[in-house]
Amino acid sequence: MSEDYVSITRRGLLGSAVAVAAAMVTGGPATAATAVARPHDPGQVPTIWREFTRTPFTHPQIPYVGRAGHRGGSARFPRRPVVADVRAYGAVADGTTDCAPAINRAIAAAGRAGGGTVLIPPGTFRIDGLIRIGHSNVVLRGAGSDRTKLYATRNLTELIGVYGSRYGGDKSSWSWAGGLIWLAPTARWDSLVAAIKDKAWPFEGWTGNKRDEWETLTTVAPATRGSWSVTVADPRPLKPGRLILLRLADDADHTLLEHMSGGGPGPEAYYWDDKTKLTSYVPYEWPVRIARVRGRKVTLERPLPLDVRPEWDPRLTTHVEPLTGSGVEGLTLEAVETPQSPHLLDKGYNGVVLQCAYDCWVDDVTVRHVDNGFGFVAASACTLRRTRVAGRGSHHPYFCREGSHDNLVEDFTIEQRTVPAPPNTQLHGINVEGLSSYNVWSRGDLRMGTFDSHRGLPFANVRTDITVDNNGRHGGDASAGPLFGARFTHWNIRVTNGRAGLMKIDGLAPYSATVGVNEVTEFDQIDVPDFTGDLHSRLELYGTTDVVRPRNLYEAQRDL
Secondary structure, eight states: OOGGGTOOOHHHHHHHHHHHHHHHHHSSOSOGGGOSOOTTOOOBOOHHHHHHHHSTTTOSSSOOOTTOSGGGTOSSOOOOOEEEEGGGGTOOTTSSSBOHHHHHHHHHHHHHTTOEEEEOOSEEEEESSOEEEOSTTEEEEOSOTTTEEEEEOOOHHHHTOOOOOTTOSSOOGGGTSOOSEEEOOHHHHHHHHHHHHTTOOOOOSTTTTTTOOOOEEEEBOOBOTTOSEEEBSOOTTOOTTOEEEEEEOOOTTOHHHHHHTTOSHHHHHSOOTTOHHHHTTOSEEEEEEEEEEETTEEEESSOOSSOBOGGGOOEEEOOSOOEESOEEEEEEEEEOOOOOOSTTOOOOOEEEEEESEESOEEEEEEEESOSEEEEEESOBSOEEEEEEEESSOOSEEEEEESSOBSOEEEEEEEOOOSSOOOTTOOOOEEEEOTTOBSOEEEEEEESSOEEEEOSSOOBSOEEEEEEEOOOOOOOOOGGGOOSOOSOOEEEEEEETTOBOTTTSOTTTSTTOEEEEEOOOBOOSSOOOOSSOSOOOOEEESTTOSSOBSSSOHHHHHHHO
């Protein structure tokens, strides 16, 4: 890994960032000489962007997400050599033969070979089972989302069993977990399915079903949010390229949760002790690769998402074996069309899910007639690009939960449903919850849905350059705590139906930024802030449509 990741000067950032913003305004080259917008240009550079360029890693309202996504937001995905064609393993594009066993045999063969691409040619391939990618560096590639179709006839309840909630009640966890294309390391998937079949409803994250499958590598000295390096007690277990977890535990006074909320009187006055679902998510676990080790100084591939303080028992730890370098490309997954289930009783006609995955991706994939579309479950540094949710209508078109961080969803579409919503169903949209942080949704078209938070204190997430017909609703139990933590940013959002809820968040989210949103009004679901007092939120260029420069906050940060 080059030192360019971390050798970034403040002067260089400022010059580059202002130049990028100016180039977007003027259409000229990105040079410092074009830093001031031409008077006749309708684009406007907000004050908060200029502030951000001076303190990009520690700005109080805008998170640094310039390295979100697969390999730090790489524009290209790896092209792995073809090692299998599903037809050689018995798959037939006749629309009637169950091809799931053949496709899974081809994927398993690629895994045994150490990785490679599995081809699915044009045509319709029926699958009566789910498709599993459990080995790293395996890519499942169709001929294009308009040419290769997997037609799924069964749901996850039929294939695996009833999946209850670890928090009680009659809810189906298939309402927010699992996919008919499921990317997860084999051992982790096996342990999850065994627990589900035993009705020992599991945690689903990086440290196992009971969150106890980890060992300390070393403790960490105090550091501040935005730092690229930490000082450790023992560097011997740490090597460049190794994936580790930064683990932060809360204290009795919940100062870690307060810090995630921006700190100050509001979070300090909030009553955390009865938020049992939220507190079950702590310790906070953040996966990151090591870029460099020099003595006891360890440089990371991304800056620290939070302060590292002694009272939170900071340490670097192991985790379950991850899935890395795997992807799904160029296909449509279409489920047999059934009516959408009542709220939280989904049977599991789900799309593509990445779980305990790092540096993985999905590209040019459509899902149709699904209960839930694309999911991150304890997944980090992954990219969804050119994805689409279509058909009869979904509960969660996109979900991001169980401590998923640094992911990128770009060029995405949620189509208008093709049939009316049945009674007692819910539509969310692009969801984030469960302490998930530093995720980005960029260049999107939500023809229905909303910017959903299911509570659970997600923080430091960005939605940018998105058009939305804001007709969905958010979810979340009261025991999951606040809708938003600090540093949520909505940047260049075009709300076609003028509904404010979860779009204009300056009155809801602490230390947040709402920049470049057209005029909206409160109606239907009206939320109140979780924290009292001054939220320290920012609102700029309100009432405008597509005039903020830079136009896309993520792309501008990446270009730094």
